Amino acid sequence: MHDFIERITAYIHWALFLLLEVFSGLLLFKYNNYQGSIWFTQANTIAAYVHEWEAKALAYLRMPAENAELVQRNVLLQHETDSLRNLLAEALKDSSVTEKKQAEVLRDMKLIPAHIVDNSVRNRDNLLVINAGSNAGVEPEMGVVSGTGVVGIVSAVTPHYSLVISILNSHSSISCRLRRTDYFGYLKWKGGNTLRAYMEDVPRHAQIKVGDIVETSGFSNVFPAGIFLGKVAKIKNSSDGLAYELEILLGTDMSNLRHVNVISNQNKEELDSLRLR
């Protein structure tokens, strides 16, 4: 009996090894479906806090250069306000029309500003963490944009942070269209170069030119229509030969992003319920 127990304990590490590997495997696969537990991602509070602290430290180091830039910008803007004030004084006589139009476009949209706390670009499934969470009104499935175009879609939120599936993620698929001709397709990233993505399912009879602008289609109601995605760089045949596959040069360089905005579409629920009918 003693001998038996000794023999078992001599092999117990193999059982432990299997257990730990199975657990890692579960994490790996669950995470790849990216709806998995928030606790094992960078968006868990401790990890996000460390990354935020790190981002702040880095931002502090860059301050001198940014300050110089801001001063320049300030002078420029002062000039601009001055000239605009003059123009405005002239235009005020008839401004009610433009104001109304702008209010109409922005009525359903709310922009929530956020900083990027953590960002990756070298994996196959890249994710970002931003410092706005459910307390700021962010919800899963909301779109995230920067000044240069689409960044990604919110996947999970905690009170102060959100996990965003970057467009540089093999699971990301964004409904898009060509601005000039209105043909639509899906934007996918296939790994490798962080500035190249592919627009799939473009019909063969579509007329496409290199340099055509690709923008969001607005079908998915995650993003409003017309947000810049990139430009057509190459036109290729899809693997089955039935459609075109366009290589897109993305407008947003994901590797040096800092500030983003989350788009909150207040009509989304209404639209979704309509679709279910």
Next chain:
Amino acid sequence: MIIPILKRITWALLLLAVQVLILNHVHPWGYGAPLLCTLVVITLPMGTSRSAALLWGFCIGLIADIFAGTAGISSAALTFTALVQPPILAFMAPRDSDEELHPSFSTMGRWNYFQFLAVLLLLHHIVYFALEGFSYFHFTDIVVSMLVSYISSLMLIVLVEHVRNPQK
């Protein structure tokens, strides 16, 4: 008993901090970053219980994963490395060595320890990048990434080990 464990935990946290705050942002020519955390598992002394070694590997890997957003990859790879470290150490340690040998340049000899590092790191990188590359589209990218990361990790770790344990 408790002092060496606390020392090791401090050492592990230090390496994890360097990994998370600095190395995860370093990508030589856009390829894989050096994996420094492996060093904690590599330097586990001879005679560490095998289960304890596995738990060390898994916990360090899990923390590295949470901060890098690679859930499961580091923990699986480091657990594997912790499984193969004791037999490889027993095989490569000098015959007349201490029963609780702490692997380093001074205890194992320069060339011997370098070989030990090279073998364990290679195994670790193969597992790590095989998992990362699961259904990856660019096979050559993964291989190049692995080699770049392997060479940079090896150089970095040799450097760290020289600083930590200068040869007489």
